[in-house]
Amino acid sequence: MNKDLLLWDQTIFRDEQYFELDYLPENLLHRDSQMRSVMFSVAPALRGATPLNVYCRGSPGTGKTSVVLKVFKELENTTQKVIPVYINCQVDSTRYAIFSQIFKKLFGYPPPSSGISFKKLFSQIAKHLVEKKKVLIVALDDVNYLMMSKEVNDVLYSLLRMHEVVPGTKVGVIAILSDLTLDMARDLDPQVQSVLLPEEVSFPKYSRSEIRDILSHRVKYGFYPNVVSDELLELVTQYTEETGDLRVGINVLKRAGLNAERRASKIVSREDVEKAYEGSRYIHLNYTVRNLKKEEKVLLKCIIDSGKYEMMSGELFECFKGNTGLGYTSFYEMVNRLEGLKLVNVDTTGKGTRGQSRLVSLKYDPKEVEKRLDI
Incomplete structure (x- = not known):
C-alpha cells in the first residue's frame, strides 16, 4: 500500500470551517484599528445611551462584515441591553x-x-425598545443595494428619526459599503445626512504580507501539517493580491485541498492550486458584476459583442452611446470605474487620431462575463 495515498476515510483537512467564506475567526488579523473604531462608536449603547452611527467603507473582501459581526458577537456576550441586528441588503x-x-x-x-402596515410594525418595534429599555443597533450590509433601489433614505430616516415618533427610543446604524464609487455623505438626502453624521471607518485592501499572514493562519489550523508548502502558499497569496479579494484566496485553498483529496493525495500540488483558481477567481467577478449599473453592463456587453477581448475607446464609446444615449463624460467615468473594479484593463496607445487613444480590454473570459451580465 502506498503510504502517500489517502485511504477512503482519511482527510487532509484538520478543520474545514477555516475555509468557509462565512467563517468568523476567533482573532481577526490586521483589523485591530477598525475593530477599535467600531467598538468605540457603539460603546455608548452599553451605558444605555444612543450609539454613534458608523460608515464602514472598503472594497469587497477587506474584512468589513467580519469586523461588524465580531463586534455584534462581543455585544451579545457582554450585555442584554443592546439588540444588534445584522441585515443583508442583497436579501432584504x-x-x-x-x-x-x-x-x-x-x-x-x-x-x-x-401582513401589517409599516406604521404598525414601526410602532411595535419602537414601543418594545422603550418598554424593555433596549438600544437597537442595525447593520446594513451591502447598503449599496438600498442606494440603487432608492430605498436607503426611507430606511435610514425611519430608523434615525424613531425617537421623534416614540420618545425614548435609541437606535444606531452601521452602514457597510463595498462600492467605492458611491458615497453616503454625497448621495443621501440632506435631511438624512443631518441625522446620520457617521464615523467613517476605512478598510484598505490587505497588503501582500497581510494576505500571506491571514492565509498562513487558515492553512495552519485548517489543514494538517505539511499539506500546503510555503511555495504554494506564496502562489495563492499572489492570486489573492491580483484580485484584491481575500475571499478568493480562502476559496482557492479549500478547492485545492478537495482537488488533492480527489487524487487521494496527502499533499496539495501546484496543479491542484492552479485548477482551484480557475473556479475561485470568479468569486470576485460574481460579486462585482452583480453590483454594476445597467449602463456599465452595457459597456461590457459592447466589448463582448465585438468578438474581441479589446476595443479602442472611440469605437467602444460609439457602441455605448448607441445603446444608452449617454455622453462621453459618463462613458469615461464608467471605463475608469470598471478599471478600478479590475474588470477591464486600460492601456494608452499611439493609434488615436490626436496622437493617443485608449485600448480597453476585458480581464476575464468574455463568456464568463456574459453569463453574469443578466441584461
Missing part, C-alpha cells in the same frame, strides 16, 4: 423587509404573514 432590500427582520430579532418570531 426594502424598508418593510428590513423592519420585519428587526421585529423578528426583537420578538423571536416574524410579523404576521397576512
Whole structure:
C-alpha cells in the first residue's frame, strides 16, 4: 500500500470551517484599528445611551462584515441591553423587509404573514425598545443595494428619526459599503445626512504580507501539517493580491485541498492550486458584476459583442452611446470605474487620431462575463 495515498476515510483537512467564506475567526488579523473604531462608536449603547452611527467603507473582501459581526458577537456576550441586528441588503432590500427582520430579532418570531402596515410594525418595534429599555443597533450590509433601489433614505430616516415618533427610543446604524464609487455623505438626502453624521471607518485592501499572514493562519489550523508548502502558499497569496479579494484566496485553498483529496493525495500540488483558481477567481467577478449599473453592463456587453477581448475607446464609446444615449463624460467615468473594479484593463496607445487613444480590454473570459451580465 502506498503510504502517500489517502485511504477512503482519511482527510487532509484538520478543520474545514477555516475555509468557509462565512467563517468568523476567533482573532481577526490586521483589523485591530477598525475593530477599535467600531467598538468605540457603539460603546455608548452599553451605558444605555444612543450609539454613534458608523460608515464602514472598503472594497469587497477587506474584512468589513467580519469586523461588524465580531463586534455584534462581543455585544451579545457582554450585555442584554443592546439588540444588534445584522441585515443583508442583497436579501432584504426594502424598508418593510428590513423592519420585519428587526421585529423578528426583537420578538423571536416574524410579523404576521397576512401582513401589517409599516406604521404598525414601526410602532411595535419602537414601543418594545422603550418598554424593555433596549438600544437597537442595525447593520446594513451591502447598503449599496438600498442606494440603487432608492430605498436607503426611507430606511435610514425611519430608523434615525424613531425617537421623534416614540420618545425614548435609541437606535444606531452601521452602514457597510463595498462600492467605492458611491458615497453616503454625497448621495443621501440632506435631511438624512443631518441625522446620520457617521464615523467613517476605512478598510484598505490587505497588503501582500497581510494576505500571506491571514492565509498562513487558515492553512495552519485548517489543514494538517505539511499539506500546503510555503511555495504554494506564496502562489495563492499572489492570486489573492491580483484580485484584491481575500475571499478568493480562502476559496482557492479549500478547492485545492478537495482537488488533492480527489487524487487521494496527502499533499496539495501546484496543479491542484492552479485548477482551484480557475473556479475561485470568479468569486470576485460574481460579486462585482452583480453590483454594476445597467449602463456599465452595457459597456461590457459592447466589448463582448465585438468578438474581441479589446476595443479602442472611440469605437467602444460609439457602441455605448448607441445603446444608452449617454455622453462621453459618463462613458469615461464608467471605463475608469470598471478599471478600478479590475474588470477591464486600460492601456494608452499611439493609434488615436490626436496622437493617443485608449485600448480597453476585458480581464476575464468574455463568456464568463456574459453569463453574469443578466441584461
